[in-house]
Amino acid sequence: MTPAALADLVRSSAVQIFTDRGLDLSILPEQVTVERPRNPEHGDYATNLALQVAKKAGLQPREFAEALAEVISSAPGIASAEVAGPGFLNLRLAADAQGEIVRQVLDAGADYGRGDSLVGQKINLEFVSANPTGPIHLGGTRWAAVGDALGRLLAAQGAEVTREYYINDAGAQIDRFAESLLAAAEGRPTPEDGYAGAYITDIAAEILRREPEVLSLPDEERFATFKRLGVELMLEEIKQSLSDFGTHFDVWFSEKSLHTSGELESILADLKESGSLYQKDGAWWLRSTEHGDDKDRVVIKSDGTLAYIAGDVAYLRNKLDRGFDLCVYMLGADHHGYIARLKAAAAAMGHSPDTVEVLIGQLVNLVSGGKPVRMSKRAGTVVTMEDLVEAVGVDAARYELCRYSVDASLDIDLDLLRKRTNENPVFYVQYAHARLASLQRNAAELNLEPRSDADVSLLTHPREGDLIRTIGEFPSVLRTAAELREPHRVARYLESLASAYHKFYDVARVLPQGDEEPTPLTYARLALCEATRQVLANGLSLLGVSAPERM
Template sequence: MTPADLAAKVYDTATRVLNDKGLDVAALPAPDKVVVERPRNPEHGDYATNLALQTAKKVGMNPRELAELLADALAEDPGIEVCEIAGPGFINIRLAAAAQGELVNTILAAGSSYGTSDFYADQRVNLEFVSANPTGPIHLGGTRWAAVGDVLGRVLQASGAEVTREYYFNDHGTQIDRFARSLVAAAKSEPTPEDGYGGDYIREIAEQVKAAHPEVMEQSPEQMQETFRAEGVELMFAHIKRTLHEFGTDFDVFFHENSLFESGAVDKAIQTLKDNGNLYQADGAWWLKSTDFGDDKDRVVIKSDGNAAYIAGDIAYVADKMDRGHNLCIYMLGADHHGYIARLKAAAAALGYDANQVEVMIGQMVNLVAGGEVKKMSKRAGTVITLDDLVEAIGVDAARYALVRSSVDSSLDIDMDLWTSQSSDNPVFYVQYGHARLCSIQRKADELGVSAANPDVSLLTHEREGDLIRTLGEYPAVIKAAAELREPHRIARYAEELAGTFHRFYDSCQILPKQDEAAAPIHTARLALAQATRQVLANALGLLGVTAPEKM
């Protein structure tokens, strides 16, 4: 029985009690708002609910009196062993072993689908992340989004949403010209332009362009610039795609910013704003009335020289996402993009869409630490630490896990010494070791001929067994919270909690018979519990995009 199952049971029981007493059933919270949680002190029971406290005043009763009515009714359920009243009206619930242990069978039957739901079945989500300019390798900030964005996409899908992972390819603007000039300078063995890009990768790309186009150095300056621009961007973006794929992050759509201008989408969006009165002229420019929609100032959309401001593309892009049928657009942006939150919502509202369908997540900075000191520069990129540097330093699994396990609201230091260590201090090692140990138990069971078929789960009465079962039961709620709150780090933290609970169970309970012992029903039950734990750990690691090793 999961906490959600118990919450539904509490709600149904409360509905019956209120009806029997002629009290207003409408006073109850919605079924999905009934709180059932594990008490901090295990001696208080397996679970506790505050439903009597939530409801009593609305129906004109003393909370403890209502709690007694609910507790008596709940105690009649064969799956509940004891219900006790605590404090002003909390109800502490202890489940019968068989009812609690039935979760093991539920998990084994569900397999990889355990924890999934249809919570977001009505959501078509456009999830845009990374979107680094194709002028250099992905830096650590973009790498954080490569991990977090991918995991959030997996979590939303596990909650029933239809998710489009999208990379906004910024190929319209001055930074591409600076990139091309940098390549030309490198090809000519000239110094990097003052506003250009440096690093080994610029020289490598310049050499690749020259090899593919031997005539390029004889072209006119304009032709040469265009050749290096077009070919250089393609080569840089191919590197970005390859690096992301090797990192376990793939996209459904690579959207070219330039297409918004070439297709007329920008002109169309601007005309829509003119027609609906949300664009006005002042000082020779066209301005968006963004303050009417919560922004701190109006924004120039068409500059006085007639050229589109950067926000013009953003406005057209919002419209494009919505018109493709997405009803939730999540932007995952860097720490220097706080101003975009109100700006993008205002753009959506001004176009006639629901601003609440636009969400902007801001990720804080990431540092790579070695020997207690922050690493300052990548040899290859020349200026910043990159995704490639991080993977080379600690590996894909550790990199993804390290980037995901903390809230994006806080800056992050990744300690290379910690994340490369093979110890319980290393979170990803600790979790993966838990899975490998569970696989080892299964191999040993196969050798001994011990099966987990038809377990008598009512035998799982040990304190550590109960702790493990209740932790397994929390997994669906963790996924739901991670999706609803856009906090995929909850999955990593849960995996660590589950691994720790399992290790304590392993230390206290003999799972398999000794060599000279015959298998007993308790061994069957504990092996089933171990299999369920392995399944949930594998499910959690799968959501994180981290491997679940069978041996370590």
């Protein structure tokens, strides 16, 4: 019996009591919380439902908890239901009901943990979206890992997810990039506010290789060539870096296309006509304060040029016109102001502000030898994705970046991630999987294999129970991680699962030795080990991290 099934049992028992006593069923929450107590002596699971609802129903919490205990204790799979304190209810599962979780994992395989809480939702997930003016820096690398993991989690809950990269290929920064490339090609110093680094020299050299006569072209044509090819080459490199990192996008959307297609002019005309844009001091302003923003935003400047928000508004309408129910933006630490303005833009276009969700990621720093690593081999002023991957590998980089809430800044200890010890979190989890894979290979040599019909009621050791209950939490962990947009919950869960397995392994022998014959307990433990391996593999897959069979 999984925690979710147990929660359903508790709620249905509460409904029965409320119905028998003629109480208001609306008092009961739709979802009942069932958690594992910190002290195992208090039971396998506990619920505080009685404390939540009893007084609202005119009952004493302990009285209601006792009524719940009476109903629940007679249910199949329940060994005991005991009231504690002012109204907590401690529950113990029968061994066969607890072991049923093992069977569920073996039957579901790679699908174990997946849910349907987001079925029917069409979600646009935009992340990374680094300007094509340089390699992806650490902030973008964090989003590449977390965004990709979040996309996997949302899809695992049944959502239709489109992963999208917004290419900022229009505007002043692209012109500065082209000017920097042209200067490098002509042997001139980097322009003021231009881009520097070995990658600029490399791209300029490649443009000269492809277009040997480019420097003899007229000024305007020469500049346009460097601009076009520079963005093209930089974007190729970005795409390759992301692919090597295991992050893939369904849509690469060009900002420039909003200008050339007429979409930008169209939305601005519609907003003027609806009155959502108004004129003041020669400029056009979005009435964003009417939708929760702290100030109205200039969309068209007094000189007729477009403010950056104009492109954001047009891009948002493009997404909404494509039928997305939710547009999730994953932005850097300096983009807090975008939350209110994007929601206001959605409202101005007649959509709910809740169709927009903005996640803000904090800064990432590398530390080695106790000191910050600040310089890149190629980019010069910033550390890039390639620098991190070269230092620790893709798996360690992805896992570490996903392991923490994006709300907090992150210092990545390169020395720790290079260690092949239990101090290194990704090694700790991957080693548990490799250890389990090795166990299954050894079992196969003895002509033994895990069977879903094994007698799981024999798994009565406290360490076995702890491991089974940890496995049973996986579906709810995934659902919560998806709902809260927090992939780090999966990483932390995997570490707790690895810990539970290592503790089990220390006290419970699985395979027979010497001339011993396998027993029903052998098959039960072998099934438990395979279930553990499967859940570790499923969790690592959702983080985009490999589950090695040998280490």
